[in-house]
Amino acid sequence: MTSMTVIEAVRSTLDEAMAADDRTFILGEDVEAGGVFRATEGLHAKYGERVIDSPLAESSIIGISIGAAHYGLRPIAEIQFADFIHSGFDQLCSEASRWCYRTSGDAFLPMVVRTPWGGGVHGGQHHSQSIEAYYSHMPGIKVVAPAFPADYRSLLKAAIADPNPVLFLEHKRTYRLIRQEVDGAPAETVIGRARVTRQGSDLTIIAYGLMLHESLAAAETLAGEGVECTVVDLLTLSPLDRETILESAKATGKVLIVHEDNLTGGLGGEIAAIIAEHAFEYLDAPIRRVAGPDIPAMPYHHAMEDFFMPNREKIAAAARELAAY
Amino acid sequence: MTSTRTRRPRSHQTIDEYLLSETQLEDMYYHMLLARRLNERMLALNRQGRAPFVIAGAGQEAAQVGAAMALKVGTDYLAPYYRDLGMNLVFGMTAREAMLNLLGKRDDPNSHGRQMPSHWGSTERKIVTQSSVVTTQFLHATGIGLAAKLRKDPIVVLTSCGEGSTSKGDFHEALNFAAIHKLPVIFYVENNGYAISESNEKEMPLKHVSDRARGYAIQSATVDGMDGIAVYQTVRPAVDQARNGGGPFLIEARCYRLWPHSSDDDDSRYRPKKELEEWTKKDPLTLFRGRVETDGIFPREDLDEIEHRVEEEVRDAAQWAMMQPDPAPEDALGHVYKELGS
Numbered sequence: 017m018t019s020m021t022v023i024e025a026v027r028s029t030l031d032e033a034m035a036a037d038d039r040t041f042i043l044g045e046d047v048e049a050g051g052v053f054r055a056t057e058g059l060h061a062k063y064g065e066r067v068i069d070s071p072l073a074e075s076s077i078i079g080i081s082i083g084a085a086h087y088g089l090r091p092i093a094e095i096q097f098a099d100f101i102h103s104g105f106d107q108l109c110s111e112a113s114r115w116c117y118r119t120s121g122d123a124f125l126p127m128v129v130r131t132p133w134g135g136g137v138h139g140g141q142h143h144s145q146s147i148e149a150y151y152s153h154m155p156g157i158k159v160v161a162p163a164f165p166a167d168y169r170s171l172l173k174a175a176i177a178d179p180n181p182v183l184f185l186e187h188k189r190t191y192r193l194i195r196q197e198v199d200g201a202p203a204e205t206v207i208g209r210a211r212v213t214r215q216g217s218d219l220t221i222i223a224y225g226l227m228l229h230e231s232l233a234a235a236e237t238l239a240g241e242g243v244e245c246t247v248v249d250l251l252t253l254s255p256l257d258r259e260t261i262l263e264s265a266k267a268t269g270k271v272l273i274v275h276e277d278n279l280t281g282g283l284g285g286e287i288a289a290i291i292a293e294h295a296f297e298y299l300d301a302p303i304r305r306v307a308g309p310d311i312p313a314m315p316y317h318h319a320m321e322d323f324f325m326p327n328r329e330k331i332a333a334a335a336r337e338l339a340a341y
Numbered sequence: 342m343t344s345t346r347t348r349r350p351r352s353h354q355t356i357d358e359y360l361l362s363e364t365q366l367e368d369m370y371y372h373m374l375l376a377r378r379l380n381e382r383m384l385a386l387n388r389q390g391r392a393p394f395v396i397a398g399a400g401q402e403a404a405q406v407g408a409a410m411a412l413k414v415g416t417d418y419l420a421p422y423y424r425d426l427g428m429n430l431v432f433g434m435t436a437r438e439a440m441l442n443l444l445g446k447r448d449d450p451n452s453h454g455r456q457m458p459s460h461w462g463s464t465e466r467k468i469v470t471q472s473s474v475v476t477t478q479f480l481h482a483t484g485i486g487l488a489a490k491l492r493k494d495p496i497v498v499l500t501s502c503g504e505g506s507t508s509k510g511d512f513h514e515a516l517n518f519a520a521i522h523k524l525p526v527i528f529y530v531e532n533n534g535y536a537i538s539e540s541n542e543k544e545m546p547l548k549h550v551s552d553r554a555r556g557y558a559i560q561s562a563t564v565d566g567m568d569g570i571a572v573y574q575t576v577r578p579a580v581d582q583a584r585n586g587g588g589p590f591l592i593e594a595r596c597y598r599l600w601p602h603s604s605d606d607d608d609s610r611y612r613p614k615k616e617l618e619e620w621t622k623k624d625p626l627t628l629f630r631g632r633v634e635t636d637g638i639f640p641r642e643d644l645d646e647i648e649h650r651v652e653e654e655v656r657d658a659a660q661w662a663m664m665q666p667d668p669a670p671e672d673a674l675g676h677v678y679k680e681l682g683s
Contacts, residue, residue: 071517084487086469086484087485117677118452119464
């Protein structure tokens, strides 16, 4: 057993993938020097020309990865901050997501775009964004957002092996915050499955990324008050694991969805709709959402940033109300 | 940086100087003519209400066929744009397949009815699937070039667009990256005078698209795109150089869009009639025929024979394609993802 942070989980999995398959290569800004978060540290020295610094041009990072994947390689692109991915939106939306579909499977793109997302790091409007809703709205691209180091390892490995474009979201606040004992090689897993992380009969909390950890902390607090929560870690945001969502909703009859992305048009709305359509008769209370406020971006000042971010207290408060309903 | 400008060879040149064999010249004429006749038939089908939409390359056949012939078919990659029927024919697309594509038929190898017509793509033929969003393919070609360099595969990618596309960011990002890494990519711009209604002066402050190469320190050329032989003579050395590690090349083929932008466009709103008349005199098919006849390369009967063959092929393709099955409505749901191991 090795104790590993999220960033160490990412780095070690990249290293293993690069060693296992010489069709893989890494493309991104500052990746040769190890990247701003050190996710690719040491890899250029080890893999030479397969770790490639890109110019500061996000559309090219994604568009070039598309071409290389089409050719048969396994590009692993890095967008330095998720906030900068939008200039590559066209390449993801108009091209990558449709490549397989528009050719009826004649062509396909085994590529991964890794990017750090999320707030709570004093990053202001352009180093804090939650981008998952935009990209989860694109069938053809898979969106993954793990919470624990072991899942980062198994899902990154699965993403690299997947024959489809995968947007791999790494919550930057958790890079060095979350640590876990990890055993040997990454567990074999498939993209598209959620996991029940904690079992309780009173209500279900559904979350991902940093908010999964905050939700677990809230569940712990509530357990002390005699309220038992089920906590679902979504792991994959697109396609959603409807089965696990519905099973958990039906089992507890009360659902709280948590994300730090702003409320309107966020994934919580889609999850609530799935439950309302398919588990309405099992519900004992209205579905609740805890999310960022509907303002354009996360503010820089810590007081306003704290105000924006959902946290264990806000989650616990909402869960308490829901349990009492 | 060196910049070469290739002018149209003078008409007294002999076949030896063309660097094209008699068979290749025949092929060139055949493919140019086939592209034109197919486009004409497609437009007729559109006017008859049988095809909802046509986007054609009339006037650009020499620019397309001459360039594609400079590549190794079966080895090299093509990342074309929607007017490039001529290039696709050189790369093995058949007249029947082009008609399947026009009609969105189930067995259209390009997209099986999912894309608008003329959005080409075939993995087997190394034609990269494309969208209607212009210039994105420049980055895909660059990615293929990077992959080939990493694998040490001696291939070349030719990617093409209209001059309007050269204003987009992806154009800049592609040339910049390909230049930094000396990738085997030919960036090929068919300057047909118009981006829908916008003439060159509204699109760029430069006289030649090829002047854009200066910003990336890569070689460039401008060639008379109405002359298939001149096009081949310009593109071929650039391809050979790229294959041997010489890096990317920007080539501008000056041609002319003889037809409106698409079957839905009325070009009389913006195009001077006199200009169209002047360019019609330089029609690449007439020009080619005139040259090879004057130079005595082919007797008139041989050219007439090609004409008859093409007419018959186009007639057959249209009739055959119209009888082919349409996609089932629920086919719309398939192939969102590639299955693991498939």
